Amino acid sequence: MSYLARLEAESMHIIREAVAQAENPVMLYSVGKDSTVILHLARKAFFPAPLPFPLLHVDTTWKFKEMIKFRDVVATDPDLRLIVHINPECVRLNINPFDHGSSMHTDLWKTEGLKQALDEGAFDLAFGGARRDEEKSRAKERIFSFRTSKHVWDPKNQRPELWNIYNARHAAGESIRVFPLSNWTELDVWQYLLAEDIPVVPLYFAKPRPVVMRQGMQIMVDDDRMKLLPGEVVETKMVRFRTLGCYPLTGAVESEATDLSMILAEMFTSRSSERQGRMIDHDQAGSMEKKKVEGYF
Amino acid sequence: MRSSNLPPNNPVSQFIKAQQEKDLLRFIVCGSVDDGKSSMIGRLLYDSKQIFDDQLASLANDSLQHGTQGEAIDFALLTDGLQAEREQGITIDVAYRFFATDKRAFIVADAPGHEQYTRNMVTGASTAEMAVVLIDARKGVLTQTRRHSLLVDLLGIKNIIVAINKIDLIDYSQEVFDAISQQYLEFAETLHFENIHFVPICALTGENLTLPSTNTPWYAGPRLIEIAETVAVGTQDLSAAFRMSVQSVSRPNSDFRGYMGTIASGAINVGDLIRVNPSGMETRVKAFADFDGPRHSAIAGESVCLVLEDEIDISRGDLLSSIVDPALVSDHVEVHLVWLAEEAMIPQRSYLLKIGSKEVRAHIDRLKYRIDINSNEHVSAVTLGLNDIGICNISTVTPIGLDPYDLNRSTGAFVLIDRITNRTVGAGMIRHSLRRSENVQWQELTVGREQRELMNEQKGFVVWLTGLSGSGKSTIANALEVMLHQRKIRTFVLDGDNVRHGLNADLGFTETDRAENIRRVAEVAKLFVDAGMVTIVSFISPFEAERALAREIVGDSDFFEVFVDAPMVVVEKRDTKGLYAKARAGLLPNFTGVDSPYEIPTNPNLRVESSVSSVVECLDQIVAELVRKSFL
Structure with a gap:
């Protein structure tokens, strides 16, 4: 078997094993x-x-418009049931990345929103898309990761996981993230x-898009909620995204890759990791581990 | 998977196609930071361009803060992922790293090597097909080298690379290299490795690791990475016997029934005869249900959905196997057991054994000995603590399909799960079946329980009273016996204090002894039930697991658990036997409620509050409930 076939x-095996042991499973769907x-x-x-x-899509209302469009097309499949959760508390307080900063924005919209949605649905097992190569604390997380009734991850007290x-x-009340x-x-x-010829959100492919340079990242002006700071200029550049999150927190890379094989060709020569474009990973030391302990995926 | 969708003649496509056709090798690196383990892994990642510039920048930043290499980049910081690890400069947990060369993709298990982290090394080795054992050339074969080799051998790894590192620090000396190699070979004679390669490397410079070296002209062998690129990947042995544990049964509609699972070994074709274990029924493969279209065969490692010819009873956890070379079926096996939990293993306690997708209750009925992983010597033991390895006999409540681990790493491996905390507490490898079901035949008695109950005109069952010392269990037990006796019901009381003077005089109050105490009493109670008696057991029985074990031994339908509930403050104040005072004075170690816990029963048949209700009221409640549940 080729290594991709083995990974598949x-x-x-993991997905089947999880569902067989769960009472009420759900799959986190972030559109990425x-x-x-x-x-x-x-x-x-x-x-x-x-x-x-x-x-389950935990919507922050700050996702790229194209992501929502793609999500809604996927949801037209009659065999799929999509739950969209929007944290009502964040709506009430108008939490946003510009006024409240990336850390609070992510914590309230995503982490708290996720916990609300899991509690409301009484889900005892949730699939997530995290990979061990993304970030150092993820490299040490189990495939089946136990969470307390408060959704807390305890990195020092993980269940040993052997063979398959x-x-x-x-x-x-407790749950498992898989x-x-x-x-x-x-x-x-x-x-x-x-x-496998699987369609993805077009934001992954390069196209002329309006971007602003902010804190060293190319931020796309996706709607008029993004106010320009003094000295900032909107430029149209040929860019794509390697990773997708809330648009004001996700940096674009300049690229000519307009299809998957061109993306791969770029990747073979790339010298930066994908999460570099994620502001939330860098806002404090060991920040991903801290977010995960608190219940983030 | 489908075959590739690429246009053929574009150079990018050809490159991608080559990428997709690579196979995968999982290996473990054994050694400590001192041996250069992190430098080695860092080097492999760096040279295969798996470390990106922003990670390198972040690493350079961290190296200045926490690093041990001065100005140079400390690769250890790349692999120590958790905050606590980075702050304390130690590796606590196993991590997985990914890299690829032009020939192969790799998953590296990076596990800490100290003795107290045996658990993590065993975890990392469980999925590995090759091990790299690192030796510091200045130090030679050490105790930890032996320990690491023993563990990878125990986990069934056959391909070993002994990387003799820091060869630059011994002036690239062939003599030293040869001496260490010889020393290792002598030690490894007792192990079961099939291929052992020795490579003189310098992890820091990459010499003989990823890059050739001009400093070792006497070494004509391949670089370490070249060995890793060519070592045979074991799962591809298609001549092995077919095995598949059923993960679940798919029944989307009444016309379709499919059996999902991952093929553990061998291959399977449409038309092949298979046997279902443990039931022993046989049928044929009719078809595969596959997302990617029709297919006629599948091989080890593939996740499939089988459709079978006959509608036979197959459920999750059943083992499908070839009929030519079928799996064993047994309820009694001898195993290597690695203990993974802080709480010691308790023989006779009921654990959940998970093998493939099968979960079955099991207990360790004999711990033969412990293995000292530093010397490979057998040490007598009554229990296993964290990181201990022992040889045990395990009994399961129902027979299961299995293979010895040395024949099949998939169907011979299992974990033990604590039934109360749900934590994974043990990892086991089956050595062989003891086939108790064939060895010990129960004596066929012509007069049975049914006949005795008919003659006695009553049913036998157990009333199990649990509660703190001084909660009133014995008083209630005696009063209950008097009341039943007056109704001409034959009874017997087993009281904790009395039994400890006779039958269990050899047992103390450690957790292990308490478990054995309960087991014996439960077995005696079961004999009384078989004799047709109403058996009243009055035992503190503080642990949920032991009460569950007693219920299991006696049988659920004959077991009535009464929680005699009195608050600690009340019983301690009452202290009828003066025991709490003694325990507080430190004269009675492991006394329940003082320095040993009492686990409140989560689901007793009845709870009586002896501090609130009178003895007569408690009796009324018990009898009423016994009548309602048709015991009386």
């Missing part, structure tokens, strides 16, 4: 490439049956999307 088979791959793998895992769980035997047992792409790299994800 391992992920299918990793979510897209997991959704595809889950369809394969349960074929010919439909997906035995709903998708996964323990998803938990008491009422990461079927743990052993995939960014390159694997792109290669798989290409090999």
Whole structure:
């Protein structure tokens, strides 16, 4: 078997094993490439049956417009059930990345929003798209990651995970997060999307887009909520995104890659990691680990 | 997977196609930071361009703050991912790293090497097909080298690279290299490795690791990375016997029934006969249900959905196997057990054993000995603590399909899960089946429980009273016996204090002894039930797991658990036997409620509050509930 085929088979095994042990599973769907791959793998895992769980999108209202459009097209599949959760508290307080900063914005919209949605749905198992190559604390997280009833991850007290035997047992109120792409790299994800001919959000492909240079990142002006600071100029540049989040917090890269094989060709020569374009990873030391402990994916 | 969708003649496509056709090797690197383990992994990642510029910049920044290499980049910081690890400068947990060369993709398990991290090394080795054992050329084969080699051998790894590192610090001396190699070979004779390669490397410069070296003209062998690129990947042995543990049964509609699973070994084709274990029923493969279209065969490692010819009873956890070379079926096995939890293993306690997708209750009925992982010697032991390895006999409540681990790393491996905390507490490898079901035949008695109950005109069952010392269990037990006796019901009381004077006089109050105490009493109670008696057991029985074990031994339908609930303050104040005072004075170690916990029963058949209700009221409640549940 080729290594992509082995990764695919391992992920299918993980997804099936998780569902078989869960009472009420759900799949986190963030519209990005990793979510897209997991959704595809889950369809394969349960074929010919439909997906035995709903998708959950924790919407921050600050996602790129094209992401929402893509999400809504995916949701037209009659075999899929999509739950969209918007943290009402954030709506009430008008939490946004400009006034409240990336850290508070992410914490309230995403982490708190996610916890609300998981509690409301009484989900005892949630799939996420995190990969171990993304970030150092993720490299040490289990594929089946136990969470307390408060959704807390305890990195120093993880369950040993051996062979391909996964323990998803938990008491009422506790839950398990499952990461079927743990052993995939960014390159694997792109290669798989290409090999399997899976559509992704067009934001991943280069196109002339209006961007502003802010804090060393190319931020796309996706709507009129983004106010220019003194000295900032909107320029139209040929850019694409390697990773997708809230648009004011996600940096674009200049690129000529307009399809998957061109993205791969760029990647083979790339010298920077994908999460460099994520402001939330860098806002404090060990920041991803801290977010994960608090319940972020 | 599908075959590639690329246009053929474009150079990018050809490159991508080559990427996609690579296979995958998982390996573990054993050694400590002192041996240069992190430098080695860092070097492999760096030379295969897996470290990006922003990570390198962040690394340079961290190296100045926490690093141990002065101005130079400290690769250890790249692999120590958790805040606590970076602050304390130690590796706590196993991490996985990813890189690829032109020939192969790799997943590296990076596990800390100290003795107290055996758990993590075992975890990393469980999925590895090759191990790199690092030796510091200045130090030679050390105790930890032996420990690491023993563990990878135990986990069934056959391909070993012994990387003799820091060869530059011994002036690239062939003599030293040869001496260390010889020393290692002598030690490894007792192990089961199939291929051992020795490579003189310098992890810092990459010599003989990723780059050739001009300093070792006497070494004509391949670089370490070249060995890793060519070592045989074991899962591809298609001549192995077919095995697949059923993950779940797919029934999207009444016309379709498919059995999902990952093929553990061998290959399977449409038309092949298979056997279902443990039931032993046989059928044929009718078809595959596959997202990517029709197919006629599948091989080890693939996740499939099988459609079978006959509608036979197959459920999650059943093991499908070839009929030519079928799996074993057993409820009693001898195993290597690695203990992974802080709480010691308790023989006789009921754990959940998970093998493939099968979960079954099991207990360790004999710990034969512990293995000293530094010397490979057998040490007598009554329990296993964190990181201990032992040889045990394990019994499961129902038979399971399995193979010895040395024949099949997938169907011979299992974990033990604590039934109360749900934590994974042990990892096991099956050595062989003891086939108890064939060895010990139960004596066929012609007069059975049914006959005795008919003659006695009553049903046998157990009333199990649990609660703190001084909660009133014995008083209630005696009063209950008197009341039943007056109704001409035959009874017997097993009281904690009395049994400890006789049957269990050899047992103390450690957790292990308490478990054995309960097991014996439960077995005795079961005999009384078989004799047709109403058996009243009055035991503190502080642990949920032991009460569950007692219920299991006696049988759920014959077991009535009463929680005699009295608050600690009340019983301590009452202190009828003066025991709490003694325990507080430190004269009675492991006394329940003082320095040993009492786990409140989560689901007793009945709870009586002996501090609030009178003895007569408690009795009324018990009898009423026994009548309602048709015990009386």
